[in-house]
Amino acid sequence: MNNTNNTLKKIALDGWNTQITRANKLIDGLTDEQLLHEVAPSRNSGLYLLGHLTAVHDAMLPLMDLCEKLHPEMEEVFIKNPDKSSLQKPSAKQVRENWHQVNTHLTQKMEALSGEQLLDKHNSVSAEDFEKEPHRNKLNIIIGRTGHLAYHLGQMAFLKK
Amino acid sequence: MNNTNNTLKKIALDGWNTQITRANKLIDGLTDEQLLHEVAPSRNSGLYLLGHLTAVHDAMLPLMDLCEKLHPEMEEVFIKNPDKSSLQKPSAKQVRENWHQVNTHLTQKMEALSGEQLLDKHNSVSAEDFEKEPHRNKLNIIIGRTGHLAYHLGQMAFLKK
Numbered sequence: 001m002n003n004t005n006n007t008l009k010k011i012a013l014d015g016w017n018t019q020i021t022r023a024n025k026l027i028d029g030l031t032d033e034q035l036l037h038e039v040a041p042s043r044n045s046g047l048y049l050l051g052h053l054t055a056v057h058d059a060m061l062p063l064m065d066l067c068e069k070l071h072p073e074m075e076e077v078f079i080k081n082p083d084k085s086s087l088q089k090p091s092a093k094q095v096r097e098n099w100h101q102v103n104t105h106l107t108q109k110m111e112a113l114s115g116e117q118l119l120d121k122h123n124s125v126s127a128e129d130f131e132k133e134p135h136r137n138k139l140n141i142i143i144g145r146t147g148h149l150a151y152h153l154g155q156m157a158f159l160k161k
Numbered sequence: 162m163n164n165t166n167n168t169l170k171k172i173a174l175d176g177w178n179t180q181i182t183r184a185n186k187l188i189d190g191l192t193d194e195q196l197l198h199e200v201a202p203s204r205n206s207g208l209y210l211l212g213h214l215t216a217v218h219d220a221m222l223p224l225m226d227l228c229e230k231l232h233p234e235m236e237e238v239f240i241k242n243p244d245k246s247s248l249q250k251p252s253a254k255q256v257r258e259n260w261h262q263v264n265t266h267l268t269q270k271m272e273a274l275s276g277e278q279l280l281d282k283h284n285s286v287s288a289e290d291f292e293k294e295p296h297r298n299k300l301n302i303i304i305g306r307t308g309h310l311a312y313h314l315g316q317m318a319f320l321k322k
Binding site: 003010140 | 164165166168169171172173175176180200201202204280295296298300301304305307308309311312313314315316318319
């Protein structure tokens with residue numbers, strides 16, 4: 001069933017790459033000023049959502065046992081705290097750079113996994129629990145995070161004039 | 162590898178059911194008046210997005226070879242035309258009813274498929290093309306539409322006060 005595993009890998013990574021490509025097209029087409037706007041009145045700014053997505057994608061690296069986070073400093077500002085916290089945020093330029101760097105690195109590492117490896121457990125489930133719940137695998141992480149990206153991308157689309 | 166197929170089915174349907182449950186919680190908690198609002202200034206109304214999602218999910222029934230559409234009349238208003246067309250829309254009550262009816266029916270039919278059946282081709286690919294592109298299967302439809310739902314759900318979340 002090696003063929004089935006390759007098919008699954010293609011489905012998961014095509015879905016991921018489609019959303020990343022859409023996101024890049026949107027973000028690269030926005031000025032820094034547009035990115036700093038709230039996506040809707042009294043909602044998160046584009047910068048916060050981009051930082052949030054970057055931090056969540058960065059956390060996929062250790063979760064999928066690929067490597068350490070590239071930007072662990074982003075978690076505090078963009079995951080543990082809301083947009084309207086008093087914490088200083090990195091610049092739009094810096095967040096854009098981190099976004100592209102994290103996704104490029106992460107996507108390369110995911111593409112290098114075999115279909116079989118995608119069915120292996122991720123790092124927040126014990127070997128014992130994974131015996132009983134084999135769906136808690138790396139494939140599930142990719143599909144889940146693709147949905148998370150789509151959710152916020154729908155919101156960030158409102159930054160476009 | 163029957164176990165792998167069951168794992169895949171669980172991943173795909175858990176992801177689907179998670180988004181449907183989130184959507185129902187949001188929508189059932191909104192008044193009809195809230196649903197009629199635009200999700201952000203000059204953007205689609207909640208009613209249009211709910212109708213759009215309903216029509217797209219309804220189209221999954223024939224696409225996955227499960228049965229005919231339950232509400233083929235929704236395609237014209239909610240897929241082929243934009244929110245600001247001159248077409249008369251069904252009431253909020255009607256769209257809510259269709260939404261729940263379509264999803265209940267569709268989810269039951271999807272749950273009844275085996276993991277193997279989810280790897281079968283969907284109805285917009287020929288048998289010949291499917292030979293070369295085995296990822297164009299029913300599983301791919303479910304995962305793709307789950308992402309589509311998440312995209313618009315991120316927007317509809319703004320209807321909440």
